[in-house]
Amino acid sequence: MNLDAVPSYLTPTGQEIVFLLLGAVAVGSALLVVTTRQLVHAALWLVVTFGALAGCYLVLTAEFVAWVQVLIYVGAVVVLLLFGIMLTRAPIGRSPDLDSGNRVLAAVVALATAVLLVTVVIDGFRTAYAPLTEVDGAAKTIGSSIFRTWVLPFEALSVLLLAALIGAIVLSRTDIRGRD
């Protein structure tokens, strides 16, 4: 992590080129998610974003996280969002009023956040370099790490998931009333 060991930015490796292309796809389709005029297209561009991010995880040798990302986000979350769009009877075609009145203010805030974060990150981590040689994000290592070190948070998380499930059922059923 010292300054001498950092390779030049001008000669990117193949991994870096692939990562940057995937990152460009992710950022571009995320921009389309927040700017498109059609509700269903936003959900479909979200699939592209999540898929590109899964590719980024693969390049970063986090293999298991990449497949979980594909399974949970692309498989479950987007389907859930599409069900939500369907159940709220959203217009399928082009709808003019998806943005609220404070678009300009939101763009200013987002641009300021982006400039601040990117400046700080580049300033702070310019010399950080990690050679991607060995793959250590496979299911075996992550699994043994979860079930040895992180067992207690894992179990707490399963209780949280159960609580969220029951909460969602109670919220969406109409025949459960509160106490009068």
Added chain:
Amino acid sequence: MHIVYPLVVSALLFSIGIYGVLARRNAILVLMSVELMLNAVNLNLVAFDVWFADRLHSGQVFTLFIIVIAAAELGVGLAIVLAVFRNRRSVEIDRLQDLAEPPGPGEEPEPDAAQELEETRS
């Protein structure tokens, strides 16, 4: 791999998510933007895990935990959105103003209540 690349991608995704949360009107689009921000955090965690070469893999395990929490959040959030839609027939969040002050430029907000409050104070 320079760690700056994933960090910059993640910062850009996070600010796109901020724009979506602030600028969108439909509640489901706001939920999508929240998912974008959570994914930005995940990319950060994985990048730092790779950089530190952590033997416990805390970064990747935390990423898995965040994915689970995001799924739970989205389930409850969509249930709330559907409940709002059932009651109001609309999910446009800037029109759900039942708890807001009544609009009216020169109108004083409930003078009687303010007077009573002052009387009880004095």
